[in-house]
Structures are given as structure tokens and as C-alpha cells.
Amino acid sequence: MTPVVSLTNVNKIFSGGGRPQTVALKDINLCVEPREFISLIGPSGCGKSTLLRVIGDLVTVSSGEVLVNGKSAHEARIKREYGMVFQSPVLFEWRTVLHNVELPLEIMGVPKAERTRRAREMLKLVELHGFERHYPWQLSGGMQQRVAIARALAFSPKLLLMDEPFGALDELTRERMNAELLRIWQETQTTVIFVTHSIPEAVFLSTRVVVMSARPGRITEIVPIDLPYPRNVETRESPRFFELVTHVREALRRGEEMGA
Amino acid sequence: MVAAAPSVKRRTSPALAAVLVLIALAIIWELVKLVFRLDSRTLPHLWDILAALGEPSRRNGPPLIAVLLEAAVFTAQGAVVGFAIGAVIGFVLGTVFAHVPILERSLVPYVVASQTVPILAIAPMVVIWLQGSWWSVPVIAAYLTFFPVTINTLRGMKSPDPRAIELMRSYAASTWETLWKLRFPAALPAIFTALKISATSSVVGAIIAELPVGVQRGLGGAILNFNQYYITGPQRLWAAIAVAALVGIVFFAVVSLVERAALRNIVR
Numbered sequence: 232m233t234p235v236v237s238l239t240n241v242n243k244i245f246s247g248g249g250r251p252q253t254v255a256l257k258d259i260n261l262c263v264e265p266r267e268f269i270s271l272i273g274p275s276g277c278g279k280s281t282l283l284r285v286i287g288d289l290v291t292v293s294s295g296e297v298l299v300n301g302k303s304a305h306e307a308r309i310k311r312e313y314g315m316v317f318q319s320p321v322l323f324e325w326r327t328v329l330h331n332v333e334l335p336l337e338i339m340g341v342p343k344a345e346r347t348r349r350a351r352e353m354l355k356l357v358e359l360h361g362f363e364r365h366y367p368w369q370l371s372g373g374m375q376q377r378v379a380i381a382r383a384l385a386f387s388p389k390l391l392l393m394d395e396p397f398g399a400l401d402e403l404t405r406e407r408m409n410a411e412l413l414r415i416w417q418e419t420q421t422t423v424i425f426v427t428h429s430i431p432e433a434v435f436l437s438t439r440v441v442v443m444s445a446r447p448g449r450i451t452e453i454v455p456i457d458l459p460y461p462r463n464v465e466t467r468e469s470p471r472f473f474e475l476v477t478h479v480r481e482a483l484r485r486g487e488e489m490g491a
Numbered sequence: 492m493v494a495a496a497p498s499v500k501r502r503t504s505p506a507l508a509a510v511l512v513l514i515a516l517a518i519i520w521e522l523v524k525l526v527f528r529l530d531s532r533t534l535p536h537l538w539d540i541l542a543a544l545g546e547p548s549r550r551n552g553p554p555l556i557a558v559l560l561e562a563a564v565f566t567a568q569g570a571v572v573g574f575a576i577g578a579v580i581g582f583v584l585g586t587v588f589a590h591v592p593i594l595e596r597s598l599v600p601y602v603v604a605s606q607t608v609p610i611l612a613i614a615p616m617v618v619i620w621l622q623g624s625w626w627s628v629p630v631i632a633a634y635l636t637f638f639p640v641t642i643n644t645l646r647g648m649k650s651p652d653p654r655a656i657e658l659m660r661s662y663a664a665s666t667w668e669t670l671w672k673l674r675f676p677a678a679l680p681a682i683f684t685a686l687k688i689s690a691t692s693s694v695v696g697a698i699i700a701e702l703p704v705g706v707q708r709g710l711g712g713a714i715l716n717f718n719q720y721y722i723t724g725p726q727r728l729w730a731a732i733a734v735a736a737l738v739g740i741v742f743f744a745v746v747s748l749v750e751r752a753a754l755r756n757i758v759r
């Protein structure tokens with residue numbers, strides 16, 4: 232099977248504008264298999280968002296190779312092979328919830344009836360049926376973020392890129408969203424790359440946690456998560472969960488010491 | 492279902508508010524006249540102005556109000572055509588500037604400079620270029636109209652969150668799709684703000700344009716005419732000014748109504 236994402240010796244240097252150069256990514260090697268759930272974790276400014284945007288062809292690499300489903304990242308973007316979710320929902324305020332979810336389908340030329348059907352299905356998946364005709368401002372932050380997830384899933388992308396999607400939510404809402412995302416991931420068979428600052432969130436969700444460190448941004452460790460499925464509230468209270476959380480925390484600390 | 496719109500405090504209707512303001516202004520008018528002992532030539536009584544509207548402006552002519560309304564319709568035509576031309580030019584310029592930074596940087600200063608030239612200096616030139624035709628009226632109105640629309644279209648088109656632009660990019664949306672599905676709707680509130688400003692200035696532009704053309708049929712002609720007879724009938728000039736203001740207010744109100752219909756789903 233071709234990996235969904237394959238990064239080989241990827242480097243990204245931001246320069247220009249008279250500012251000093253920033254080595255945002257240094258020698259990144261990573262291979263993501265289909266159906267994986269990968270979390271990227273690391274201190275602020277270590278290049279997590281940049282890595283995600285490199286995969287999504289929203290920034291170009293300085294050197295190295297980025298393959299998405301065996302194609303260049305650019306080709307994969309043109310073929311609409313990934314969905315993107317940001318920290319803020321980025322909904323279009325002049326569109327209803329339903330029309331927001333339909334947006335990518337509209338651009339992809341899906342006929343009206345089909346895109347309404349798809350959008351309704353996705354809203355059901357994120358448990359927002361009944362809110363189709365609401366406007367974004369009528370929803371809570373957590374609900375808006377679920378609309379954003381429904382929108383990203385609407386065209387069944389093979390890959391979901393998520394940049395701190397639950398960063399702005401309170402702890403309990405966040406845990407509920409984690410459980411939902413896990414369920415959606417299992418139902419839709421997509422591959423997810425997920426940026427987070429929360430160690431428990433990364434451990435709870437992932438098949439592997441990628442630990443990064445800053446200056447220059449690089450991968451210091453990859454921690455496989457062997458927690459059994461289904462994962463639920465009990466999972467969060469199991470000894471193995473705490474072991475893994477501790478493991479990731481220590482990996483993060485080691486990465487920081489290496490950088491210092 | 493959750494509650495619809497967030498509850499808004501009951502507001503007085505805009506129509507009632509307008510009437511109240513009008514009454515207040517009338518009181519202030521008469522008070523100023525009283526306190527400063529202004530004679531009726533400097534500041535006629537409001538009732539004299541109203542009465543003048545009913546009287547013929549010339550011997551055996553139609554009542555002043557009929558003359559002024561006819562002139563208002565004539566001027567409004569020039570203003571509407573000029574407003575439309577200016578709005579289209581402004582929208583196109585703003586859109587192009589938003590997409591081509593080099594044009595924005597090189598041309599926007601000239602667009603700004605164009606507005607520092609007094610319209611009174613431009614008007615006679617336009618009249619000569621267009622050989623005194625009626626079209627000089629809408630052209631001069633458009634000259635005042637296009638500027639706010641250009642600037643606000645540019646600003647509005649650049650207003651979307653960079654994430655929203657990236658989102659469109661992630662869908663491999665074309666520039667055209669990004670324009671119509673994201674930039675244009677995002678720019679609409681700013682564009683309407685400009686259109687409201689332009690609506691009133693297009694009326695001013697049309698009136699000013701009529702002066703050098705010597706177009707007698709419009710409000711510009713009427714104002715010029717009553718200016719000459721101010722000593723004998725000051726209330727007629729005031730009446731003409733009031734009608735000109737009314738045209739501007741009607742324009743503004745029409746644009747506001749369209750705005751309300753277009754933006755009813757956008758909370759701001």
C-alpha cells in the first residue's frame with residue numbers, strides 16, 4: 232500500500248523581508264500509513280503548523296520530498312485529496328450551516344441535490360441535524376467547530392489535516408469532541424494528521440504521537456500508542472494511558488533539553 | 492431548536508425617529524431666528540418657505556412645488572445614471588486593485604489625488620469636453636461616486652481571514668470562485684457603506700454639473716435662478732435647497748433598503 236503521506240528529508244527555511252532566517256523544519260522524515268491517526272505535538276513555534284501546511288501544499292518546502300498518496304503535494308491538492316480544519320472554524324457568516332458544509336461540494340461541481348444530501352449526512356455525523364438553517368453566529372464555539380469538521384469531511388477526502396481544532400474549547404467539551412472525532416475517524420476510514428498542544432488529547436486520539444522540538448523544528452521521537460479500542464472515558468483513567476502520557480511528556484522535555 | 496436571533500432591545504421605528512428629528516430641527520430653526528433677531532431675508536420662517544411651495548414661482552405659472560419636483564426628477568436622472576456608472580467603475584477598480592498588488596500600489600495614489608481636485612474645477616472642463624451635452628451631468632456625478640466605492644471594495648475584498656483564503660486554496664478553488672464565493676460576500680457590507688455615501692454625493696455632483704452647462708431644467712438651474720431673485724423671494728431658494736436635500740435623502744434611503752435586504756443574514 233502506498234503511504235498516505237511520505238516526507239523525505241524535508242526542510243523549510245523562512246527568509247526574506249530583512250528578517251533573520253527561521254529554520255522552521257529540519258530533516259523531517261515521516262511516513263503515514265492509511266487509516267492512521269497521527270498527532271503532532273511540540274512547543275510553540277516548533278513548526279507543527281508549517282509541517283501541516285507543507286503536506287497541504289499551502290507552503291512550499293525549501294528542500295526534500297513531500298508525497299501525498301504517491302503524488303506531489305501540489306497534485307494532491309489540485310485533486311482535492313485532503314480536508315483542512317483550523318483552530319478557528321472559519322465559517323462563512325453569510326451562509327447557513329448547511330450551505331457552509333456544501334461549500335467544497337459547490338466548488339467541486341457536485342449537483343445541488345447530491346450536495347444537499349451529502350451535507351445533511353455530514354451534519355448528522357457531527358450530531359448537528361436540526362441546525363441546517365442556522366447561521367454560524369447562532370451556534371456555540373464547539374458546534375461551529377463541528378460544522379468545520381463536517382465541511383472538511385463532506386467531499387470524503389482521504390486525508391484530514393487538523394491544526395489545533397479544539398484549542399479554543401473548554402476541557403470537558405474538548406474531551407467530548409475527542410470522543411466524537413475518534414468515532415468519526417473510525418466510521419469514515421480517513422487518515423488524520425492532528426496538531427495539538429495537549430498531551431492527553433494526543434495520546435487518547437492517536438495511533439502514533441510525533442514529538443517535535445524547536446529551533447530548528449525537527450522530529451525528536453515517535454511514540455506508538457497501543458491503547459485498545461474502543462477508547463472511552465475509562466481509557467482516560469487506565470494505567471496504560473497515564474504511562475503513555477508520562478512517556479510523551481518526557482519525550483517533549485528531552486527534546487527541549489536537546490534544543491537548549 | 493435554539494432561539495433565533497439574539498434578543499434586541501425594542502427600538503423606536505426609524506420613521507418615527509426621523510419625524511421627531513425634523514420637529515426638533517424646526518424648533519431650533521425658529522429659535523435661532525428669534526434669539527439672533529434674524530430678519531426674514533437672512534432666515535425666512537419655515538411656514539413662509541412651505542407657503543412659497545404652494546404659490547406660483549412666476550406670474551400665472553404652476554406652483555413652485557411642481558416646478559421644483561420636475562427639476563428634482565430631471566436632476567435625479569443624471570444622479571442615478573452617474574451613480575450607476577461610478578459604482579460599476581469603483582467596483583471594478585477596487586476588485587482589480589485587490590487582486591493585483593502592483594496596480595494597487597501604483598494607481599491608488601492617483602485615485603486619491605483625483606478627489607483632492609475640487610469638483611468645481613473639473614466640472615467646466617467636462618462640460619467643454621462633452622460639448623455641453625446632458626452626459627456631462629452623470630459623468631461629473633460618477634466622478635464623485637466612484638471613489639468611495641473603489642476604496643471600500645478594495646478594503647472589503649481584502650478583508651477575509653487569511654485562513655478562509657487558504658481554505659479555498661485547499662479546495663483548489665479558482666481565483667474567480669474565491670472572488671464570488673468569498674471575497675465578494677465578505678466585501679458587501681463595506682461596499683454598501685460606500686454606496687450610501689455615494690448616493691448622496693451623486694446628487695451633489697449632478698447639481699454642480701448643471702451649473703456650468705446652463706441646464707435650466709434641473710435643481711442646479713433652479714438654485715441658480717432663485718439665487719438671483721433672493722432679495723425679493725428668499726423662501727424660494729430655501730425651498731429649492733430643501734427639495735435638493737430631499738432627493739439626497741430618498742437616494743440614501745433606497746440604497747439602505749437594498750442593503751438591508753442584501754445583508755439581512757449577516758450580523759455585524
Ligand SMILES: Nc1ncnc2c1ncn2[C@@H]1O[C@H](COP(=O)(O)OP(=O)(O)OP(=O)(O)O)[C@@H](O)[C@H]1O
Binds near residue numbers: 254274276281282
Ligand atoms: N509565513 C511565515 N513567514 C516567516 N516565518 C514563519 C512563517 N510561518 C511560520 N514562520 C516561523 O516558523 C516557525 C514555525 O512556525 P509554526 O507556525 O509552524 O509553529 P507551530 O509549531 O505551529 O507553533 P504554535 O504551536 O504556536 O502554533 C516559527 O518560528 C514561525 O515564526
Ligand SMILES: [Mg+2]
Binds near residue numbers: 279280281394
Ligand atoms: Mg501552529
